Amino acid sequence: MAKVRIGISGWRYPPWRGKFYPEDLPQRLELRYASRQFDTIEINGSFYSLQHPDSWRRWYRDTPRGFVFAVKAPRFITHIRRLREVETPLANFLASGVLELREKLGPVLWQFPPSLKYDHELFDAFLSLLPRDSETALSLARRHDSHIRHVGDLSGDRNRRLRHVIEIRHESFEDPAFIRLLRRHRVGLVVSDAASKWPKLQDVTGGFVYMRLHGDKVIYASGYTDAALRDWARRIRAWMKGKQPRGTGNRASRQPPPARKSRDIYCYFDNDAKVKAPFDAMRLRARLPS
Numbered sequence: 001m002a003k004v005r006i007g008i009s010g011w012r013y014p015p016w017r018g019k020f021y022p023e024d025l026p027q028r029l030e031l032r033y034a035s036r037q038f039d040t041i042e043i044n045g046s047f048y049s050l051q052h053p054d055s056w057r058r059w060y061r062d063t064p065r066g067f068v069f070a071v072k073a074p075r076f077i078t079h080i081r082r083l084r085e086v087e088t089p090l091a092n093f094l095a096s097g098v099l100e101l102r103e104k105l106g107p108v109l110w111q112f113p114p115s116l117k118y119d120h121e122l123f124d125a126f127l128s129l130l131p132r133d134s135e136t137a138l139s140l141a142r143r144h145d146s147h148i149r150h151v152g153d154l155s156g157d158r159n160r161r162l163r164h165v166i167e168i169r170h171e172s173f174e175d176p177a178f179i180r181l182l183r184r185h186r187v188g189l190v191v192s193d194a195a196s197k198w199p200k201l202q203d204v205t206g207g208f209v210y211m212r213l214h215g216d217k218v219i220y221a222s223g224y225t226d227a228a229l230r231d232w233a234r235r236i237r238a239w240m241k242g243k244q245p246r247g248t249g250n251r252a253s254r255q256p257p258p259a260r261k262s263r264d265i266y267c268y269f270d271n272d273a274k275v276k277a278p279f280d281a282m283r284l285r286a287r288l289p290s
Helices: 025-033 051-061 074-078 087-095 100-102 120-129 132-140 176-185 226-240 275-283
Strands: 006-009 041-044 066-070 105-111 164-167 191-194 208-215 264-269
Touching: 006 275, 025 051, 025 132, 041 264, 051 100, 066 100, 066 264, 074 087, 074 105, 087 100, 087 132, 105 208, 120 176, 164 176, 208 226, 226 264, 226 275, 264 275
Parallel strands: 006 041, 006 264, 041 066, 066 105, 105 164, 191 208, 208 264
Antiparallel strands: none
């Protein structure tokens, strides 16, 4: 059966204190608190810099059984190297401790800058590098270089599937060839709702659907109305059943996704600036099956 997970993007936001978090809650306990309200959270700090192995271990310990993290991959790969000569940086990321999340490691999110255009050969080569299970990831991680100062445990425990998703922000990706490429590599395309700021493609390309809701009217700030959440819940229920919902916005390809009886859902609210994200996530969660 399909599993639906609704959560938040990040958890450490000063404006949330006293509104979402209890007034007297110590900062060190915020993840522990948030992970009891939601069954999934995106880790954002990994986008800006490699995290210490101790951080990955602490996040694993602080969250309950059955919890899942999505992990935002380093911008060094997506924004600075722009996918060129990235095998060693990818190994460094995997060696930093991310694999110590073990069964709590959900999809890895690769977000690209608005200035990066679709280049078929470049993306094909990059997607071919991505490990699809933890054994392959560990093998690649062991090829890290001296730029990584603190290396996580690379011994592994058991082999697990790894999922990857891509969030695009340039209109050149509205190309059927791009959708075919993602489907061939079994990589998800983020359903990104960003107040019409970036392309709003909703092609299903993998065995799951990954959503990022950045704000209905004003990016990162505005909340979602009851009507908007009702519509997102309708779409999610269709995706969960392996169907293509009606009125799902723009799709780059006319070809339907491979047939499936069900699809897992990962949905993250990123409209954090006005403390909308946690409450919108709770409201959407209440509209969906457990």
